[in-house]
Amino acid sequence: MMEPLIEVKDLSQEFHLTKGLLQSLRLEKGKIVKQDKVVHAVNQVSFRIEKGEVFSLVGESGCGKSTTARTIIRLLEPSGGQVLYKGADISHLSAHELLPYRKNMQMIFQDPYASLNPRQRVEEIIMEPMLFHGIAKDKKDAREQCMDILNRVGLRPEQAGRYPHQFSGGQRQRIGIARALAVRPEFIIADEPVSALDVSIQAQILNLLMDLKDEFHFSCLFIAHDLSVVRHISDRLGVMYLGAIVEVGDKHTLFGNPLHPYTKVLFSAVPTVGEKPLVEHIDAMGEIPSPVNLPEGCFFCDRCPYAVDRCRRERPALREIEPGHQAACHIL
């Protein structure tokens, strides 16, 4: 097998909610107690993305998809684990050492507005990385490329001189996409890139992504909620729950035969336009556990209709159920 483009090994990410001694002290029943709160946003996530592949992450909102993405691209220092880019560990490189990788990795942010500098015009936003990474020879070239890319994401050239806040939500998202595509990266992390778009534009963008993928052979970590989009675009996908991957597999096997109870719950909830649902409706009862106090056993066991005793005691590991299809569940 070829060396994967990206390999994530046991990646973990924690947020310390208590910044210092003073804040961790709390008055409880007349006593001062010290409590340290840690959000375990990502727990030992491992997956690999081959060259030219689109790998999707789906899962509950708040389960740590964005955090995984941000850790991979090193906006956050990982608190554990490794990220290998073409075999090289980039998870502990300094900002300077990271520089050569920056051009090859780009991110489309979930938040289309906050990630755009309100004081930069759209053209500046897009031309900046191009010029910086030498994609464009000069300003003129950059402008041409910029107009081209704007065109492709469905923005009009005369809108190039506007500021982000003058756009509607969907338009802003497209600016973010254009920026990421501008440097023709090898690897794109797309954090819900199309969720704010209307279906027509969404289709356009997805087509664009596919075209570019064919053209430049880039790989993509794709985060989305819309399973039909995921199914359309990705080659493989991982299902996340509470910061951990519970099921990974090829698109066809996974959609054809979802194994993990959470995956089933997820698929059963997909709304459709006049089509029958993927999976018969399953009710997932119970509370979603908090990432602050992780349960001891399987994270899903509280809501799992099939849970057995063992699930509450022991955390299941990811294991291969069928070729190219892994799941983390005791009862399979």
Place this chain on the structure above:
Amino acid sequence: MEHEVRAEKTSWWKHFLKSEFFYHYKNNLPAIIGSILVLFAILTAVAGRFLAPQNPYDLTQISLMDSYLPPAWLDGGKLSFLLGTDEQGRDILSAIIYGSASSIMIGLVGMAASCCIGTTLGLIAGYFGGKVDAVIMRIADIQLSFPSMLIALFIMSVFGRGVGKLLIALTMVGWVTYARTVRGETLSVKKMEYVEAARTIGLPNRIIILKHVLPNVVNSIIVLATIQIGNFILTEATLSFLGVGVPITEPSLGLLVKTGFDVLFSGLWWASVFPGLYIMLIVFGINLLGDFLRDELNPNLK
């Protein structure tokens, strides 16, 4: 605006006239008034020497006999001394014209210098944090503990008097305001997602600071800068009041106000009121223009 200007270089002036910037400017009376005042003040400062009725600092041209003549329209005034004279028999109008050159220079250059130094240091401190921040901010603290009077006095004792030296003193005092404000805002701005986005592009810190942080803190900088121009002109007056201002041979508006101030109660109001009014006009103009610029540079307000 900018990109339109670029689009067609040949007739940028025409483009400017058609631009949004000019459109807003045209419809903003305060901005027009402001720029007329500022332009007038600068022109006077630069070219006024050739127009002034008298060189008030050529001691051979003035005569003590003319001292404290009231403005021309009052009883006892002379037409040759339109705004009256001071105790040396100096024409106030000429003195204002000559003095405004120093004052505007003090205001503008002093502001520019402290703004550049302060903003740079503030950005660096806020963005990098940690040791760099601590060092810069503690230097700021030290600087803050020295009053401008003491610094001016020190510079004067060591290097002598002069507008240039005063500028050094004012800059030494002035940068801190920017540094601290900019740092404070940088602390907040650097946590913004667009700064993170810039980091994922791989932009070096230098560029992130310049292109992503700076524009988002520029608001306060403009406010402070416009205020500071006036403030420096006035500080100079105050230093003159304390006896450590510009030398009497390189006059300034502040100095005129100060000397005139001594005789304010005696009914010889013109010696201080006219320079004072002129300072007000300049400061007013600069602030009107500054307000406009700040609003114009803020895309959120469009």
Place this chain on the structure above:
Amino acid sequence: MLKYIVKRFVQMIVVLFVVSILVFMLTNFIGDPVDMLVPENATVEQVESARARLGLNKPLPVQYGIFLKDVLHGNFGKSYTYGKPAMGLIMERMPATLELVAIAALLVLFIAIPLGVYAGAYPKRRSSRIIMSGSILGISLPSFWVGMMMIYIFAVMLRALPASGRGNTVNVLGVNLSVFAPGGLRFLILPAVTLALTNVATTLRLTRSGIMENMRQDYIKFARAKGVSSRSLLFGHALKNALIPVITIFGMDLGNMIAFTTITETIFAWPGMGKLLIDAINKSDRPIIVAYLMTAACMFVVLNFVVDLLYTLVDPRIELR
């Protein structure tokens, strides 16, 4: 947090150290204190004896060493002019300045911020324009001029307020204050207003610009959609987001007002510390200058520390390291 405080404390010591060295070097240039002490027709002998008495005949580093040793024993030296412990002199004058500054700071807070918020929220209104123009007045006239004019109008012409001085004081918790003395506030009004004026303008303008910037944000719109009244919208939501530069500047202004109210105190014959400093500078009274500036430095470090803490209270995203 605790670690951070300790760190800042250590930094403060360094700052104080540097300030004292700088003052030692600076004051050496601005004049010879002995000149101010002895009569102009003093003989060399008299001059030298005065110099020896003040310990100024030793080389500067030695003088500094002695000073440092004394400081470690809590002794900042005796004023050359007053012959009294410098720190005592400063502390003695401090209450007068502090009460003046307190009033001025309140004026800044309660005038500048509301007006700035108003002008920022409704920038197109005529009243906002008047506020903005009015605020320029505050920064386009030298404070000695403004102070004098106030005296002229309110004391001389209208006879409404006293022209100068502090009036009688009452002893509150061991400190002599005039705010609490009957009629004491009347003495405070003019100097406090004069002192506040420039700062009002700066604060007002910064507040306005911040408010204008923030009023267009989505969260403001969302708050409006919640039915939040425009008042709490402005003061609750927008103001907090505009506060960072305002507290920075206010912190510095406050420090400056406390440490360097020289002009106002001179004009209003207010017996505060600012006058002490200016007199000390004029007489090259190094012990006072050193003690004074070290006090000022101490205050600035603490103030700026408080400002930094306030940042984190205002914006939870800001981390202190």
Place this chain on the structure above:
Amino acid sequence: MENNILLDVKGLKTYFHTFKGVVKAVDDVSFTLKEGEILGIVGESGSGKSVTSFSILKLVEDPGVVEAEQILFDGRDLSRASEKDMIKIRGKDISMVFQDPMTSLNPLYTIQRQMEEVLILHEPQMNAAQRKARCLELLSAVGIPNPQERLKEYPNQFSGGMRQRVIIAIALATNPRLLIADEPTTALDVTIQEQILELMRKLVKEHNTALILITHDLAVVSQMVDRINVMYCGKLVETGSTEDIVSFNAHPYTEGLLNSIPKLYEDRDRLDYIPGMVPNMFELPEGCYFAPRCRYCQEICRHQQPAMREVGPGHLAACHFPLKKKDDGNRDAAVSPAAVRTEEGK
């Protein structure tokens, strides 16, 4: 149940007067909404969906100007209501879920404060404990785990979907009579989305609330709503019951929209989409705004703006040549008479 008309919007026009010209973000839109009714608004991004809802709440800011013949809410004309009255209505009678969850929460206040604010304003009888209890209840309802702890956190500590849920919780807090949900589930996974939609349905049922659901997700629309408004370039181009729109859509734009949805059971290399671009808002075409992109476009479409006209009972479309779909619901097989006509025209 006899349902009254709760909202009656007539001739709503919201124009932005910018330097470059006037952006007609909403141009002459009229619709009505009954109590307990769910209205879906779909449309191209930038077509004025959000601005329509802002206009109803009078939240449009400079340089936007709202003009309307009337915006009758519960018998009151909001277009003429004062800001003071609006403050009482907003959040209490009409609440809105904002589209962008990331920027709609004040970054400097805890979630709790922002949630309680609306309760303090509109449920003054509640005491602090009750408010907190209500907040907890709401957070649990929108599926945020560990709400007790979460209340004390700041927005930046929440994931995108969690913020969106907080915004929904805030909007639901007062059980409004009209809820405008502007793309409320874009950042949510399907299970949560289901939960949220269920919550809204419950609100509609229990409190007879009217709901305007703005969304791109046609699947959601088709499951949730009673009626659908389709907008394009600030204009209402089609309106009708859900079935009318999904199965018997008459406007070519609606058709294009539906065709763009990726299919869950179908593997395709490329997705269909509507070719061309949304026209420049400053230089809108003379005739039908959709004409440049319309496959059925004819001469008249380029010159004359089509008016809304009835194509079925309660089903209106603004098209010179409305599509006629067969009743068997098999859209793909539909042969558009208009298309035929186009060919004939040539």
Place this chain on the structure above:
Amino acid sequence: GGGTTGTTTAAGTGGTNGAQADAGASQDSASGKDSLVIAMASDILSMDPYKYDEGPTNQVMLHIYEAMLMQDADMKFQPCLAESWETSDDGLTWTFHLREGVKFHDGEEMDSADVLASIKTAMNPDSPSAFSGYTSTFSKVEAPDAHTVTITTDTPNPLMLFHVAQIYVLKQENVEGKTEEEISDVVVGTGRYKFVEQVKEDHLDLTANEDYWGEVPEIKNVRFRPITNEATRTATMLTGEVDFTIDISVRDIDRLDGTDGISVLRQQGLREIYLNLDSREDSPLFPGQKNPMSDPKVRQAMYLAIDEDTIIKNIMNGCAFEMNSIIPENYVGYTPVEREKYDPEKAKQLLAEAGYPDGFEVTLDASNDRYMNDEQIAQAVAGFLEKVGIKVNLNLMPKSNFFTYIKPAENKSMLLQTGWADASGDGLSLLHDMLRTYDRESGQGTVNRGHYSNAEVDALISEAFNEFDDARRGELVAKAEKIARDDYAYIPLHFEQDTYAIKDTLNYTPRMNKYVLAWEFSYK
């Protein structure tokens, strides 16, 4: 309590004092006819009378403390704590007979031991005292009995009475072995007023000493208010918050005079403003060239070039008195002198004769915050000199810098505008300081800032020091003065005018030496 030295806000007299303290509130300080508020230009520097020999401090001290002698309004010496005194024939021994029954404010009697202790305090070179100059000639001080003090000097000292009049008498137990701080903490004197309280830079209250040995003053409560800013002083006077103001700005005179209920008092002061010219031929300040000002012709030309009348009229607003000789009126050695007429033509001619037809370049150093209108005067002087072709570089500086310029030892200034005041009443003292050849060691010519040196003058001064007869000494002094004047050793400008503002309800005649003494006031 902070801010006060001995907060003894005397209960007995507190009533009236309190009313007076409310000055601002009532807008009228003189609520009673026995109170007086005096605004002065600067605060006293120390409550230790031996610390500073400086106008404002002395003025306040004179209310509390007394010396054996006291100068009257005409600068003549009158008995005070000493009822009488005599000199031995050789002029070396002075015997003072102390007044009996004089009590300190604390009720204890004053005797010769107190005087002795006070003189010793003044003499002690290690003490902070600045008064050792007055005792520098004393070789022996003794007290033969409780009411007699003898002072012996090495050389005859014609200025003895002046010197003795400067030495305040404090209680022995309060001064002996005491530090300055301790001295200033216990304010107990024999004077007409008792100390009540001081808030630095705000006010200093005194109350009449009802047990005074002489006439108990009519004004019972006195408050001194230091108000440094001229304009504020004027304003405070205008509002009626103070009854009397010392040092009003020359430009405010018309304003105050024109105000109902306020008058202005004018008195020629002792402070003389003049120019020092570097007159050394080999002055280090003119390296590699001849010092032009070493030529008396040049100095004369400069003298003639300055139109002092106009300066007095236009810059001093008439508030100055032409100065022609350095010796003030009434002083020993004073002779009336006419000023030479302003004559720029002649000045130019003289310059040409001296070989400077195109003038030369000098720097005029002057202070800008020390003397009345010093900055303006300097500008005017420079203007006049420029008009005859002398290029003048103006160097104006605040007093802290200025002091290094005025030391003859520093050798920094070629042309210096300064002032000098001498309250001794004797021209000899002035000559000694101003015209005697500067000598670092012996302390002669300490303010001879132009390094003027003339053997003839020096000899006459030495001779005058041995002459006890005022008239004869006066002749010598006048002679020496004339030589120097004809030599244009300095260019006299003017005597400052001491200007006071007073409420019309009060009577007061100012003193020549500018001391404002509360007991000399009376209500009409």
